[in-house]
Amino acid sequence: MVIIDGKKIAAELRAEVAARVAGCARAPHLAVIVVGDDPASAVYVHNKAIACEKAGMRNTTVALPASASEDELLSVIAGLNSDPAVDGILVQLPLPRHIDEDRILAAIALEKDVDGFHPGNVAALFQKRPCAVPCTPKGIMKLLEAYGIEPCGKRAVVIGRSRIVGLPVAKLLLDANATVTICHTRTVNLAAVTREADIIVVASGHPETLRGDMVREGAVVIDVGINRDPVTGALCGDVLFDEVAPKASFITPVPGGVGPMTTACLLENTLELYLNRP
Ligand code: NAD
Numbered sequence: 001m002v003i004i005d006g007k008k009i010a011a012e013l014r015a016e017v018a019a020r021v022a023g024c025a026r027a028p029h030l031a032v033i034v035v036g037d038d039p040a041s042a043v044y045v046h047n048k049a050i051a052c053e054k055a056g057m058r059n060t061t062v063a064l065p066a067s068a069s070e071d072e073l074l075s076v077i078a079g080l081n082s083d084p085a086v087d088g089i090l091v092q093l094p095l096p097r098h099i100d101e102d103r104i105l106a107a108i109a110l111e112k113d114v115d116g117f118h119p120g121n122v123a124a125l126f127q128k129r130p131c132a133v134p135c136t137p138k139g140i141m142k143l144l145e146a147y148g149i150e151p152c153g154k155r156a157v158v159i160g161r162s163r164i165v166g167l168p169v170a171k172l173l174l175d176a177n178a179t180v181t182i183c184h185t186r187t188v189n190l191a192a193v194t195r196e197a198d199i200i201v202v203a204s205g206h207p208e209t210l211r212g213d214m215v216r217e218g219a220v221v222i223d224v225g226i227n228r229d230p231v232t233g234a235l236c237g238d239v240l241f242d243e244v245a246p247k248a249s250f251i252t253p254v255p256g257g258v259g260p261m262t263t264a265c266l267l268e269n270t271l272e273l274y275l276n277r278p
Helices: 006-022 039-054 070-081 101-107 119-126 135-146 166-175 190-194 241-247 258-276
Strands: 029-035 058-064 088-091 155-159 179-183 199-202 220-223
Touching (some): 006 039, 006 135, 006 258, 029 070, 029 258, 039 258, 088 258, 119 166, 135 258, 155 190, 166 179, 166 199, 179 190, 220 241
Parallel strands (some): 155 179, 199 220
């Protein structure tokens, strides 16, 4: 069994991005908007700012109070859309309930949509046209590639059908010629489906969604989850690692698996948006 070292692969990607940034006429510029004071979001936004700095990129964080209106947020986005010095715009999710997420994501200029959640980018991904690929799914595919795991012809099972992770990663696996099954909360007998899988991507948002008896010997297991263990408070994924790892051929740990790849891919996407500017 091999524990996939997401930290190492992410560090390599960040170094590659930094080297490309060093050759740019100016520093690519990522703007991150965060609304409210969710502690997890604050940590993610802080990490993104540091990662930008280390890669030689410019970062602007716009923090709005939880009480900010949808119109206020739209006006911040409009300002960044028309600012020629900004290359990528990311709105940290989730947003407070009174704000319509769809409306906000659609308001980001398509050519600055670094997370790939704009409907134009979603359509492009599903039509196999060039687009900004969402960072977490992109990072997962890079991990598979880095470890020589070839999805072609494999049975891949994705647990979760969110727009952020489950759906786009299923599409990327399909594009890589895997035979893909998407499972969700209404899936009947999840274990029977996962036991057939060569590659399992778990993005359910619940610890212990995938246990040892749900996995066949030699499966590749990618754990996307970021949860807090209710007892110890430690960071944990959606996979019961101690049970699943002994049966897996490759498995990602939490932390140190998919998470670092998300940030590294964000940097790469920002650089690509900068390079794609007319
Ligand atoms: P989400 O809540 O939007 O979606 C969860 C999906 O899982 C839903 O489609 C639901 O139907 C399905 N699901 C939930 N419980 C299930 C179960 N028991 N059996 C089968 N299906 C089930 O979550 P999300 O935004 O896709 O995120 C998923 C997890 O990934 C979360 O833990 C999140 O924190 C984490 N995440 C990590 C990164 C990263 O960079 N590592 C990035 C994004 C999200």
